[in-house]
Amino acid sequence: MKVLKNLLESRPVKASAACRIDCGGTLDIKTFYYPLHHLSPCTFNIALDMKTRVRLLPYRSGQIKVSSRGFRTEVHPADNAPFSGLLGLIFAIATYFRVNGVHIEIVSESPPRSALGGSSTAAVALIGALSKALSGDGTPRMSTKQIVLLAHAIEEAVAGISCGLQDQLAAAYGGVHAWYWPGEPADSPFRRTEVLAKEDYATLETHLLLAYCGVPHESQDINSKWIDQFVRGKARHLWSEIVSCTNEFVQAMTVKDWGAAVRAMNKEVEIRRKMTPEVFDEMGVALFDKALAYDCGARFTGSGGGGCMWALGGAEDIGKLRPAWTDILSQREDAKLLDAAVDPKGLEVA
Helix, strand or coil, rough: EEECCHHHHCEEEEEEEEEEECCCCCCCCHHHHHHHHCCCEEEEEEEEEEEEEEEEEECCCCCCCCEEECCCCCEHHHHHHHCCCCCCHHHHHHCCCCCCCCCEEEECCCCCCCCHHHHHHHHHHHHHHHHHHCCCCCCCCCCCHHHHHHHHHHHHHHHHHCCCCCCHHHHHCCEEEEEEECCCCCCCCEEEEEEEEEHHHHHHHHEEEEEECCCCCCHHHHHHHHHHHHCCCCCHHHHHHHHHHHHHHHHHCCCCCCCHHHHHHHHHHHHHHHHHHHHHCCCHHHHHHHHHHCCCCHHHHCCCCCCCEEEECCCHHHHHHHHHHHHHCCCCCCCECCCCCCCCCCCCCC
């Protein structure tokens, strides 16, 4: 087991990764994309300049300390740290790397449990930081792809359920991408297509709104329902429609046809609402209806059930929607608009 205390006293390590907003989520889970592979399922996401930052600091030998805004700080023996609880994923990653004598400090610019992929983003940043800390003396740093796949594998193992890959990909690669999923086990686990280039980000930002609804999300509940429905063959045809909507959305975004993108986005949301109405609470319904009234699209982030919503539309329509959403959000404590700037870099390690 590697004691990091002395190393970090002379050279603390820090890393950051990006949160995301998305369309076509859940299709990044094997349960869905293998049976639907003939339809070319993909997931779209936009990496946000809303970072989760990790610092590795020295701590007592034999111990691991984890602190994160919005969560209770935990300290455990390195050889017996629990993988359960809200910080279990972080301890699981530290255990994988067999380190101790480290304080893992996590600072997230997104609200806790806001459905922006925060836990996966922290995992990517932490693995990047630990890979750097342990590199040298013939040990190479991990590649971006290795970091993504390890973060996903550990998260899925700790969660005990099927997990998607899009959060780790957005966190690590940044930018605006469509991610296509394999049809054969021997295929690469993902294929990346850039939807909009960096020179388009400023334009895209004028067509976006992002809101935190003031309550945390519970992604496992809704994801579990979707998986259960799909496995039992219930409403499976609707998932074929979701694949079609997501592909239409990506095609429209590629050519900056905002109207077509809005129509595809709203159709995808309505299909999901038909299967699980609880993706929106009362505030979510109000935000969604108001977006439609201003000819915009609106979607929950992740699997919904609280957290954030984002809107897409013509620049003038988004400008009109902004004060209307602000008024709705003012009715709940902590609910607010967030900055929707695009992050071009993804994972950064220093």
